[in-house]
Amino acid sequence: MDVVIEMASIALLLLMWGHLIVEYFDLPETIASHFNAKGEPDGYSNKIFLWALPIFATAMYIGLFILNRYPHLHNYMVNITKENALVQYKFSTRLLRIVNFLCCLLFAYINYKIIEGAKSQSTNLGLGFLIIVVTVSIMLPVIALVYQKKLNKNY
Numbered sequence: 001m002d003v004v005i006e007m008a009s010i011a012l013l014l015l016m017w018g019h020l021i022v023e024y025f026d027l028p029e030t031i032a033s034h035f036n037a038k039g040e041p042d043g044y045s046n047k048i049f050l051w052a053l054p055i056f057a058t059a060m061y062i063g064l065f066i067l068n069r070y071p072h073l074h075n076y077m078v079n080i081t082k083e084n085a086l087v088q089y090k091f092s093t094r095l096l097r098i099v100n101f102l103c104c105l106l107f108a109y110i111n112y113k114i115i116e117g118a119k120s121q122s123t124n125l126g127l128g129f130l131i132i133v134v135t136v137s138i139m140l141p142v143i144a145l146v147y148q149k150k151l152n153k154n155y
Contacts, residue, residue: 001094002093002094002097005094005097005098005100005101006065006097008101009061009097009100009101009104010061012101012104012105012107012108013054013057013058013061013104013108015108016053016054016057016104016107016108016111016112017054017058019111019112019115020050020051020053020054020111020115023115023119024047024050026119027047027050027115027118027119028047028118028121029046029047030044030045030046030047031044031045031046031047031049031050031114031117031118031123032044032114032117032118032123033045033049033114035125037127037130038126038127038130039124039125039126039127039128039129039130040124040125041117041123041124047118050111050114050115053107053110053111053114054107054111056107057103057104057107057108057111060100060103060107061100061103061104064096064099064100064103065100067096068093068096068097068100071088071089071092071093072089074089074092074096076088076092077148091147091148095144098140099140102136102140106133109129110125113125113129
């Protein structure tokens, strides 16, 4: 499962870079770069701004990937003992991989929508985007806390 999540994250990054490289020279010089809560553009920038998204997404992926190699540095809600260390480390690294994947997915979607919107002159992320981001941002920690409590009952 961990390998699948990592490969999916890398695939998203590669697709984001590839899409930008293929489309960049056909884009208008000015593109939407900021969106309001409804997903409508309310700020514009030079198209060079588009390079910031894959650069930031790649840097973030690499940083979280490296951090995931050191689970003993992560914060835990329980004391780590010899008995629970393996289970806690597996849970923490899996959770960090999922967060990394979701961040890559978020950046890839925003990058895609900005590029496609610039081509069609109708950039709009939509209200659904905000609802999904807020819902996932609330649900992921809740699910993690519930699962963490389940793990802690065993030790």
